[in-house]
Amino acid sequence: MFRLPPLSAALVVLLTMAGGASAAPAAVTTPPAAPLFHGHWCGAGDENRAAPVDALDAACRAHDLCYEQRGRGACTCDKAFLKATGRLITNPKTDETLRSKAATANSLFSATPCVETGRKGARAARR
Structure with missing residues (x-):
């Protein structure tokens, strides 16, 4: 089952930053899996x-x-994901909260290299 690691990692960073700065260093622990970013499929935890x-x-x-x-x-x-999220961003009927989440997901996947597959095998590519 695929989860969106870049999106999850960004959410963990944002949630950590939202907690405020601390004078004492935090104990080193493995953070729990980030919650879903949106709905049932966006982010980690879409097993259901x-x-x-x-x-x-x-x-x-x-x-x-x-x-x-x-x-x-x-x-x-x-x-295909960038195209779908792009349509949501530019659609004037899209709710502002949904537009913001679509823009966040679009930005993260725009910045992440993808993998082209073909006769020569997999290679990194730019979108």
């Missing part, structure tokens, strides 16, 4: 395979299932 709650969740579901078929980091999957 529930129906998507909206268009962003549906885009995350399609992306996860594409990774299961084509492999983690597949450019085809990431390009």
Whole structure:
């Protein structure tokens, strides 16, 4: 089952920053898995395979299932995800909260190299 590590990592950083600075160093522990970023499919913890709650969740579901078929980091999957989240960002009917989450997901996947697969094997590529 694929989880969105870059998105999860970003959420852990944001949640940690939101907790405020501390004068004493924190104990070194393994943080728990980040909660879902949105809905049932966006982020870590999508094991229940529930129906998507909206268009962003549906885009995350399609992306996860594409990774299961084509492999983690597949450019085809990431390009489709960027297109889907881009439509949500530019749609004037998209709720502002959903638009913000779609923009965050879009930014993270825009900055992450994808993997092209073909006759010569896998190689890193830019979108």
